[in-house]
Amino acid sequence: MTHTALPMVVPAPGLPHRVRIHEVGPRDGLQNEQSTVPTEVKAEFIHRLAAAGLTTIEATSFVHPKWVPQLADAERLFPLLDDIEDVALPVLVPNDRGLDRALALGARQIAVFGSATEAFARRNLNRTVAESLAMFEPVVARAKAERVRVRGYLSMCFGDPWEGAVPVPQVVRVAKALLDLGCDELSLGDTIGVATPGHVRALLTELGDQGVPTDAIAVHFHDTYGQALANTLAALEHGVSTVDASAGGLGGCPYAQSATGNLATEDLVWMLHGLGIETGVDLRQLTATSAWLADQLGRPSPSRTVRALTGAPETTTT
Numbered sequence: 001m002t003h004t005a006l007p008m009v010v011p012a013p014g015l016p017h018r019v020r021i022h023e024v025g026p027r028d029g030l031q032n033e034q035s036t037v038p039t040e041v042k043a044e045f046i047h048r049l050a051a052a053g054l055t056t057i058e059a060t061s062f063v064h065p066k067w068v069p070q071l072a073d074a075e076r077l078f079p080l081l082d083d084i085e086d087v088a089l090p091v092l093v094p095n096d097r098g099l100d101r102a103l104a105l106g107a108r109q110i111a112v113f114g115s116a117t118e119a120f121a122r123r124n125l126n127r128t129v130a131e132s133l134a135m136f137e138p139v140v141a142r143a144k145a146e147r148v149r150v151r152g153y154l155s156m157c158f159g160d161p162w163e164g165a166v167p168v169p170q171v172v173r174v175a176k177a178l179l180d181l182g183c184d185e186l187s188l189g190d191t192i193g194v195a196t197p198g199h200v201r202a203l204l205t206e207l208g209d210q211g212v213p214t215d216a217i218a219v220h221f222h223d224t225y226g227q228a229l230a231n232t233l234a235a236l237e238h239g240v241s242t243v244d245a246s247a248g249g250l251g252g253c254p255y256a257q258s259a260t261g262n263l264a265t266e267d268l269v270w271m272l273h274g275l276g277i278e279t280g281v282d283l284r285q286l287t288a289t290s291a292w293l294a295d296q297l298g299r300p301s302p303s304r305t306v307r308a309l310t311g312a313p314e315t316t317t318t
């Protein structure tokens with residue numbers, strides 16, 4: 001079978017001309033690996049992603065090492081990225097202790113991560129929603145005083161494995177609270193991948209009606225039910241132009257077992273380039289990077305596009 005290396009470009013009206021991809025593979029992807037990936041492999045992964053043209057690469061987390069042992073090497077990893085130029089390397093920071101660690105290493109972008117539901121706030125942060133917002137408040141204030149850019153993640157925006165459906169007004173309330181703390185950007189997380197496009201439109205519309213500017217919004221879809229690309233297109237049609245994705249489709253959340261991989265960056269780039277939307281990403285180089293990482297992890301990439309472009313076999317669940 002022959003493979004077309006690039007999609008045919010057929011633009012569609014009403015979409016952004018350029019999309020900024022917020023690459024989360026090294027953080028959301030690797031936090032969920034069963035084995036701990038060697039620090040040098042992580043550093044090479046991030047260098048390769050930068051060389052493939054990604055300009056925002058979430059590098060690691062400064063969380064409690066016992067909560068996420070896969071990223072416990074943040075202090076060793078971050079200095080290995082010093083030579084990467086013109087690429088933002090945000091890191092996850094839940095609290096003051098995490099911010100101390102990140103600032104000590106010179107991090108210039110951080111992300112706090114809240115939850116729209118009480119059940120996930122408790123499991124992920126050992127706090128209620130209100131307690132987590134109180135935990136973030138001094139973090140965001142101190143980061144802003146240091147001119148560090150702050151992203152606010154909001155998880156479980158479309159459904160929660162313990163609470164079920166999550167009402168749109170509940171999501172909007174916590175979203176606004178995160179922005180009120182001073183977050184520069186809000187990333188709407190479909191942590192368990194249950195969203196569908198009408199739901200995405202409804203949430204974005206309500207956020208807009210409540211005064212949240214669309215250019216402050218990013219979308220973060222996991223692909224559990226194969227809806228991530230459709231949901232992304234719905235968000236693009238609404239004017240969103242920052243999209244989170246994970247090279248090779250790695251990902252999940254250790255504190256939400258029903259979460260699977262993120263939207264694969266390659267699948268996203270295939271669609272965006274087919275629509276004539278600029279990303280700055282070299283799809284061939286990115287695919288080679290994910291194929292290389294899959295070799296390191298000892299299993300094929302779950303990304304359809306990576307498999308199509310490399311002829312790799314279907315993934316199996318073990």
Ligand code: HMG
Binds near residue numbers: 098125252
């Ligand atoms: P806790 O047990 O409540 O912590 O955990 P604590 O505040 O009670 O502190 C206990 C001890 O931990 C203290 O040490 C602290 O210093 C230490 P002691 O005084 O007892 O010796 N400690 C730390 N050490 C290092 N770094 C730190 C830190 N913080 C406290 N940052 C905590 C609370 C927030 C720390 C914990 O719940 C935690 O680390 N959670 C992180 C969970 C996580 O990383 N989840 C995955 C990321 S979220 C995600 O994937 C979703 C997303 O992708 C979007 C989506 O898909 O929806 C973003």
Ligand code: MG
Binds near residue numbers: 028
């Ligand atoms: Mg995630």
